Amino acid sequence: MAEFTEVAERVWVARYEWFDVNVTLVGGERGLLVVDTHGSAAAAREVVDDVRRLGAGEVVEVVNTHWHFDHTFGNDTFREAYGALPIHAHENARDELEKWGEQVKKRYDDAPEDPRHDDIMATRIVLPDHTFSSAKVLDLGDRAVELVHPGRGHTSGDLVVRVPDADVVLAGDLVEESSPPYFNDDSWPMDWPLSLDIVLGLLTPATVVVPGHGTxxxxxxxxxxxxxxxxxxxxxxxxxxxxxxxxxALEAGEWPWPREHLATAVRRGYEHLPRSQKRLPLI
Known part of the structure; x- marks a missing residue:
């Protein structure tokens, strides 16, 4: 159980202990938009209970900020609870969830001792069915909500959610507060700073920014x-x-975060650099 806290007018955030992940509600005349659905069917059922306990309305739309399972594996539960909800995501996020979602379940299947094993294995993956390439606007009746793909970073399909009238931006895992940003095998470390430049262009000095993880x-x-x-x-x-x-490279460089956090970033960065920016290895 987690409490939804209002961080701006009709924008509530709940922070869940598993993965320290945030789930956000945006309220409008038509109902509630849920941003990210947690990491399993069982975990999402807890979120649904918390949404109902808040009593702010019925869920009418879902957004996945990127494909990772801790943000998408609750999609099916929300449809079970609220009907055939549209699920919005960037087109790359939809494709990546289709490509790699079952691999996540396979990892848990290979780890039967994991306390979340049964939850993950019982989860049915539901793909987003409303995708876009650059930007789109969702109509909640008396409130417009903008979905923006600023570019590649944490994944190739990151999006941010902007609520202009409340001056709130939900940044997904492009921004993390409870730990340094996480570089996975699907991250784009050379593009990430430029994508954050686009995000910064959406912010005012007073904007409340909700990260994927943390306060x-x-x-x-x-x-x-x-x-x-x-x-x-x-x-x-x-x-x-x-x-x-x-x-x-990892040992040769001076890094702002611990080296063990950056091994994948270095490998991915070398892979993504054009040949013109690489010299032959020193002998």
Missing amino acids: PVDRDFVEEQRNTVGIVAETIRDLASRGVPVDQ
């Missing part, structure tokens, strides 16, 4: 995190341009 933050926090992600990207670029081999 709400402000524009200054996002700008600082953008600059730190930028340091990671530029360090990778510098090492590659000097001919440092990828298997030596």
Whole structure:
């Protein structure tokens, strides 16, 4: 159980212990928009109970900020609870969930001792059915909500949700507060800073920014995190341009976060750099 806290007018956030993930509700005349649905059918049933306990209305739309299972595996539960809800996501997020969702279940199937094993295995993956490439607007009656794909970063299909009249932006995992941003095998570390530049362009000094994980933050926090992600990207670029081999780059570089957090970022960054920005490895 988690409490939904109102962070702006008719915008509520609940922070769940498993993965420290945030689920957000945006209220409008038509009902509630749910942003992210948690990581299993069972976990989402807890979210549905918390939504009903809040008593702010019925859910009428769902948004997935990206494909990762801790943000999407509750989709089926919300449809069971509220009917054939439209589920919105970036087109890449839909494709990635289709491509990799079952692999997540396979990992849990291979770990029967995991306390969430049964929950994950009992979850039916439901793909978003309303996708877009750049931007779209959702109509909640008396409130418009904007979905914006700022570019690749945490995944290739990240989106942010902007509620203009409340000056709120839901940033998904492009921004994280409770730990440094997480670089996965599907992350784009060289693009991430540029995507955060687009996000910063959506913010005012007073904007409430809800990260995918952790407490709400402000524009200054996002700008600082953008600059730190930028340091990671530029360090990778510098090492590659000097001919440092990828298997030596992690030890050779000076990093803003612990090295063990950045191994995947370095590998992915080297993979994504054009050949013109790489020198032959130093001998």
